[in-house]
Amino acid sequence: MLTNRPRGTNDIIPGEVEKWQFVEDVIRDVCRTYGYREIRTPIFEHTELFKRGVGETTDIVEKEMYTFIDRGERSVTLRPEGTAAVVRAYLENKLYTGPQPVKLYYIGPMFRYDRPQAGRYRQFHQFGVEVLGAHSPGIDAEVIAMAMEVYKRLGLRGLELHINSLGCPECRPKLRERLKEFLHTRLDQFCPTCQDRFERNPMRILDCKNEKCRALAAGAPTTLDCLCDECSAFFEAVKEHLEDLGIEYVVDKKLVRGLDYYTHTAFEIMAPGIGAQSSVGGGGRYNGLVEQCGGKDTPGIGYALGLERIILTMEQQGVKFPPAWRPDIFVVTACAEAERTAFKLLSKLREKGYKADKDYNGRSLKAQMKYAGKLNARYTAILGENELKNGTAMMKDMNTGEQQEIPVDKIPELLGGK
């Protein structure tokens, strides 16, 4: 128990964490170039926020939230996604009083109580962006373009961008009616979940992965069939922008997405080969959400990707990560008297910004060399009686094996200066 992490969580240890840092660096850099600024919201929020924001009938709220009562008898919940909290922060901090739109991003852990499997964990990490207060289709295209840029910069290939339009509160009821009309006659042939969906959220039936259901729903009216003129024009404009930017996409009429707040544009990015959980990112427009959370009618669009899945996909595609940490120089002592000098030398080198290290386990000279080799040090600096007397160090190039004795203050020169 004491030596086991909780189910569905992960330790990201040295060797692994460098990959994460690389991905995070790329993400932050792309965000900077696109003009998105970071926001950090709490890891937990009032339970009510997610119930209202994400939607009472979603799987997230119904069965996946980490909810508990705190010592003040408030119900709080570990955040299962980022959007609701960002919207809350937008309202609470009155970000709507500044220049619009507000373009934000976040990176951090999310929590969902689900059965873990490949690419799915109870604590997982998301990078996400949210744009509040922009209504034009251009921003939809920008968010998608930015997402694709992140994947590209990370070296991922073969991803598929699926897009769809879910319509607005005006065309939505129309779809619902026509859909129910269509499904009504053969409802008993659908899987139990779909039968259950019929009343609660018939749109989700289009999204069912069950083959039989797919076949039965083949000719069903889709969201696109029911778009009002305005929504239709909006969707066309988004596609046009994507084409202008040279971004390939497929219109996926069955893409519905599970969170209640989506309207208009919905999109998802799929990666082949990482198991059943093939979605490496998704998002869409949520024009009703801000109002739902108690603000004024404000348009919004967002996107999120899962870092675990991104890294899995990168590994699976053989993407090269930056090399691991290695010392520029490893200081080795050949006699007991050299210890204090070695310590001071080490400190000076570090002050100058070199990655430097030494042994702290009282190893023999030979074992120190071995250790330096394992750490993959570029150079070792050997300090012995002669070197102490001369104020020098025996510098050994660990790749070539060549060595030369030089004055201690010439070491930076040998290392390439800094």
Add this chain to the structure above:
RNA sequence: GUGGGUAUAGCUCAGCUGGUUAGAGCGCCAGAUUGUGGCUCUGGAGGUCAUGGGUUCGAAUCCCAUUAUCCACCCCA
């Protein structure tokens, strides 16, 4: 929430139909005479065989339960 697989050293695994002190490779630590890593050789540490029951003269091996983990369904990132 549902289904299936797996659980032996730090890691990857072997251990035949139950039979004595549970093994290998890699890794770790140390040594192979003078102050030098990588290759080689030698030695060492390290296992309540996931946990708890049961069957048996005898269980890592068979049975049951629990837990963990992986994979899939569902859903999503």
